[in-house]
Amino acid sequence: MPTEVALLESPALRVEQMGRVEALDKVKSLVMLPDGIHLRTEDVARYFEVSAEVVRKLTQRHRAEVEENGLRLLRGAELRVFHRDMVSLRGGEQAVSFPQAPTQLTLFTRRTVLNFAMLLRDSDIARSVRTHLLDAEEDLRASYVSLERRVTRIEGCLLGVGSALQELGPVLGRMSQRLDSLDxxxxxxxxxxxxxxxxxxxxxxxxxxxxxxxxxxxxxxxxxxxxxxx
The missing domain is CATH 1.20.5 (Single alpha-helices involved in coiled-coils or other helix-helix interfaces)
Structure with missing residues (x-):
């Protein structure tokens, strides 16, 4: 079973956990943007109870990895379209504001946030998410072991059934011949x-x-x- 330290250090182990975004809400509720898909840097910092600067520095250190897991940087026309969509989703309210520089906006998805939970060392929330992932994996491994044992027992029973069928085959053949003769x-x-x-x-x-x-x-x-x- 992987340890928390291994999860922090190994990109390969993090990849294995990337589909389990449900772990985030089990630890703490995520506050999403109106589209229900994205979060801003400030939203991620608030979730992990760290500063926005910590999130930005971690993004810079692991840029390639977090981009593979949904990080987006919007600028220019793309940012204006996104801003307009958020205003529309909020029913036309003009109070939608982005504290980042108006020329760009960094967006995160649940998958990106889970990636950060496996990178942030000094966050109790991130640590809780990692603990949940590792405990759930241990439960899953235990289930696999139990299932493997059951399959092994079934295979043993099937071997006995196979032997019985082999012994029963000649008897059934003779019965078939007798029935044909009777017919x-x-x-x-x-x-x-x-x-x-x-x-x-x-x-x-x-x-x-x-x-x-x-x-x-x-x-x-x-x-x-x-x-x-x-």
Whole structure:
């Protein structure tokens, strides 16, 4: 597990934490500009409870890194457009002021602020953010270890299931053969029953004809003098 000192010293370790901006609000609420995206140097200094000069000096020392994580410097027309947008978002109020020099404005994002939390040494707020990041990572590592153990147990169970299936395979094959044989016997039986049904139908017709002849014979016997046609 990385330590706080390692986080302060290692750009690579800071990169690994850059997606976890939720840690900022867990320590202290960020006051954003009206667009809900950016902060000024003074806003960042207020969050970390340090001077604006400390933020500016740290920006100069780590310029490339903080620019990769959202730092912007606005000048000229771009600054005027941004100023106009902020006025519009505040409902047309003209009280929007930027204490920095009017010719430029440095803007920070949540990602940039998190970057500063991993660079500022003498800020209790920054230290709390780092502690939160490290504790959360430790919890995450513990979860990974627990998950790995569960996966290992599942893999062990699957190995047992595989062996059981291998042993069950021949049994299922024999059962399948017996069922196929039974199915063929049932087909033969069905055919035989069908043939018996046909024969019984023929017998039934013969019985009907015999019964009719017996009825005729019975009538002749009751009336020997009666002549019959044919």
């Amino acid at each position: 063929r016997k049932l087909d033969v039986t069905h055919q035989a029953v069908g043939e018996i049904g046909l024969r019984l139908a023929d017998v039934s017709r013969d019985v009907v004809r015999l019964d009719a002849r017996m009825d005729g014979l019975s009538r002749r016997l009751r009336d020997p003098g009666r002549r019959t046609d044919g």
